[in-house]
Amino acid sequence: MSSAVNTATPILYSFRRCPYAMRARMALFYAGCALDIREVSLKEKPPHMLACSPKGTVPVLICEGGRVIDESLGIMRWALALNDPDDWLLANDPQAQRDIGALIEENDHVFKRHLDHYKYAVRHPEHSQEHYRDLGAVFLQTLEERLQQRTFLTAEHVTLADIALAPFVRQFCYVDPDWFWQSPYPRLRAWLQRFLESALFMSVMTKPLLGR
Template identity: 65%
Template sequence: MSRHVLYSFRRCPYAMRARMALGYSGVPLSIVEVSLKAKPAEMLAASPKGTVPVLVCADGRVIEQSLEIMQWALAQHDPDHWLQADHMGLIEANDSVFKVLLDRYKYAIRYPEQPMEHYRARGVEYLQGLEQRLERHPFLAGEALSLADVALAPFVRQFAHVDREWFAQAPLPHLNAWLERFLASELFASVMAKSPSPQPSPIRLKQPGP
């Protein structure tokens, strides 16, 4: 069977969520880890925008956006029905609102108009909405893992890792528990391995205990 090729960068949250959807779906896949200082000519020929992730399908189709890659992967195989939940509003808010706040917090030195604490507080205001959802059910869109959890978790992880000790004490206990469960999952571990499997088998995220 012909393989699809994913151009990725291990720490990029967009690439991370694409890898998780592809790993979960179990499509035949080769992953090319990209050096951002020396991007492969093959990737640039397929996608001149020069950013990851980029999926080159076995039939030659090129998919350049992480969410579209996720949706394509789940269209191939979605055993736990990630696509059934109401997730698009959450993902759109993450990508259009939270990502901006995250960048200002993480790279506050580039945005001297406000101190880092200001950007962190704005980010927490957004995360409180996720906390309220997780007070009601174990996952962002309901009782089961969905596309929303996998699409948002890499960005929440990045926010948390700016100051991991501070985040652990933040007034976000349900979000902290959700993130820790995600970080401990086989799904996340599989896509963060430095030598990823060239053909991931379907991987599930365990449901939380009682």
């Protein structure tokens, strides 16, 4: 995080297909935040975005008053601190909060690495694409087992965990959809299908204009 010029309406620099940006947009939309969403061309990143967040990755949120949040999970928690009508944070359940944190940690630091190797297997010729898929499928099995116990990952309603993880499971699915939709994870497949058909997801996947 850093500081930036004051802005009357929060600015979100985003990239439509980025899973980190997806989950940030969903939390902001759910919380009812008014936003100036600026779609980024990864080949020509806006100078203002780079001035605010030199690392050059999306999402980047520039809040009223100039505060900059350039991590997706930080943006999600910022939005939910403003408004969380359906209790995505499970505010009165500390154990569930730790559970959510552990799931997101594994997704972001273990599953994401296997996902990248699976998706871009040609860049990692040390092993076959199927090998990388099998490594990622360990996490899919973990999620499947959770969904055998409840409707969503940590509760009987959507929580931060579901929204934080679903864009990455979606990306894993789209590497080889035929494999995924016939995979031995029926509960996970149904969970992802509900997510893809949800009004929340569809609302944040419209194509905005490129940012300034």
